[in-house]
Amino acid sequence: MEIRHPLDTRLSGLLRGNSRLRGVFSGLPSPAIVEMCAYAGFEFIIIDNEHGCADLETTENMLRAARASGIIAVVRCLPHDLSRVLDMGAGAVQIPMVSTATQARELVEQVRYPRVGRRGSAFSSRAAGYGAFGGMEHTTRSNEGIALIPMIETPEGVENAQVIASVEGVDAVFVGPNDLAHAMGYDNNWTSQPVEAAIEKALRAIASTGKCAGTVALTPEAEDKYAAWGARYFANVATSIITQALRKAASRGQDGISIQY
Numbered sequence: 016m017e018i019r020h021p022l023d024t025r026l027s028g029l030l031r032g033n034s035r036l037r038g039v040f041s042g043l044p045s046p047a048i049v050e051m052c053a054y055a056g057f058e059f060i061i062i063d064n065e066h067g068c069a070d071l072e073t074t075e076n077m078l079r080a081a082r083a084s085g086i087i088a089v090v091r092c093l094p095h096d097l098s099r100v101l102d103m104g105a106g107a108v109q110i111p112m113v114s115t116a117t118q119a120r121e122l123v124e125q126v127r128y129p130r131v132g133r134r135g136s137a138f139s140s141r142a143a144g145y146g147a148f149g150g151m152e153h154t155t156r157s158n159e160g161i162a163l164i165p166m167i168e169t170p171e172g173v174e175n176a177q178v179i180a181s182v183e184g185v186d187a188v189f190v191g192p193n194d195l196a197h198a199m200g201y202d203n204n205w206t207s208q209p210v211e212a213a214i215e216k217a218l219r220a221i222a223s224t225g226k227c228a229g230t231v232a233l234t235p236e237a238e239d240k241y242a243a244w245g246a247r248y249f250a251n252v253a254t255s256i257i258t259q260a261l262r263k264a265a266s267r268g269q270d271g272i273s274i275q276y
């Protein structure tokens with residue numbers, strides 16, 4: 016019998032490659048949405064534990080659905096949830112509101128076991144196969160394979176994009192355009208010129224370090240524009256896609272309006 020390791024470490028390798036990666040944020044607390052995104056053809060899903068109502072148990076079941084269906088799972092969570100999210104088997108974590116290299120280094124400490132960082136041990140957790148893949152095997156697989164993706168969402172973060180991306184142990188940096196627009200005083204108008212200029216500045220700075228840059232891309236045109244600025248990791252928003260499709264169906268195809276996220 017072939018046994019699949021519960022801790023999926025594929026993303027860290029892909030982030031070091033050259034190809035574009037496409038995924039979706041999902042605020043919906045459901046293993047079914049994970050499977051739907053996998054069967055739709057997305058490479059990754061960002062299980063949202065910053066927003067939405069997914070609790071930790073549902074998140075663990077969503078990680079199981081990802082492993083079974085083949086899609087890569089990233090969990091977006093706040094730093095104080097990192098320990099439990101990693102123990103339940105997240106192979107990639109995306110952390111909001113990182114504005115300095117010091118904050119990024121602190122996240123590396125939380126995500127990596129000693130001697131690299133100071134993550135607490137739970138070698139009988141799901142991530143370690145409930146002990147079946149514990150010990151040094153688990154330490155090495157986790158320290159080398161878990162992808163850490165800080166999110167830049169403030170003007171300070173944009174200024175520090177290069178040093179944040181340069182932190183050893185950071186695998187990619189994601190620019191959150193909506194929060195950045197808010198922080199810059201443009202409400203959620205992240206297509207306004209000054210916000211676009213800040214997104215471009217951050218993406219170019221991240222890419223200049225050789226680390227993978229990511230952001231939200233809702234259309235192929237947007238993806239191509241951000242790719243020209245150095246991005247390679249693109250996330251759409253599942254709830255918006257679904258609502259938009261439902262609205263179109265409910266209006267018998269009349270209402271093709273694009274939904275904000």
Ligand SMILES: C[C@H](O)CC(=O)C(=O)O
Pocket residue numbers: 040168190191192193194195231252276
């Ligand atoms: C879809 C996400 O909430 C993206 C994000 O954080 C943003 O600020 O934009």
